[in-house]
Amino acid sequence: MVNYCVYQDRCHAEVEQKMKEFLLIDEAKEEILLYLMKENYLNEERFTRSYIRGKFYIKHWGKAKIKMHLRQKQISEKMISSCFDEIDEDDYRKTIVRIYEDYSSKQKGLKEYQKKSKTIKYLISRGFEYEKINDIFD
Incomplete structure (x- = not known):
């Protein structure tokens, strides 16, 4: 073990x-x-912190998806909340913008509102919060 x-x-x-x-x-x-x-x-805290760092900085998951996966691993809400300081807010914002631009640029033959809608759905599926996505593009 x-x-x-x-x-x-x-x-x-x-x-x-x-x-x-x-x-x-x-x-x-x-x-x-x-x-x-x-x-x-x-060490549960060390595990939670490294899990959050890895899933955000390597896999580019949003906080919602990370939180859901940690709950599945039976990590307490208190522990999850206290460890989310591992993600820098500025990095989080930049990641949303970068993924948005990358995904949106790959959408060909669609009207602008369709591109935006499809890209927002994609970001939500990656675990980013709708409010954060909206704040960035309003």
Whole structure:
């Protein structure tokens, strides 16, 4: 389990899921989890922060999509909210503008309002908030 946690940051749910494969008794699972947390192999805040950074700066996901995926990994709302300072607001704004321009320029043969509508839908599917998108283009 140490190797599993060292390879990349993991959340508690991922570690528990991995331990199910080993068919351990409950006491052993608890001991392993306690050891991993005590030795700082398993750190929920570190995982959340690195997950947010990676999904935004590498995959260019919006906050809504990142938040949804973190909830699926059973990360608390409080933890998610406190870690979103990893995304610089200026970078967030620039990313929305860049994705908007890239996607919009690829739309051929459409009227301007159709391009805008299609591009906004695309940005929303990437997890960006409608209010943020609207603020930028109003």
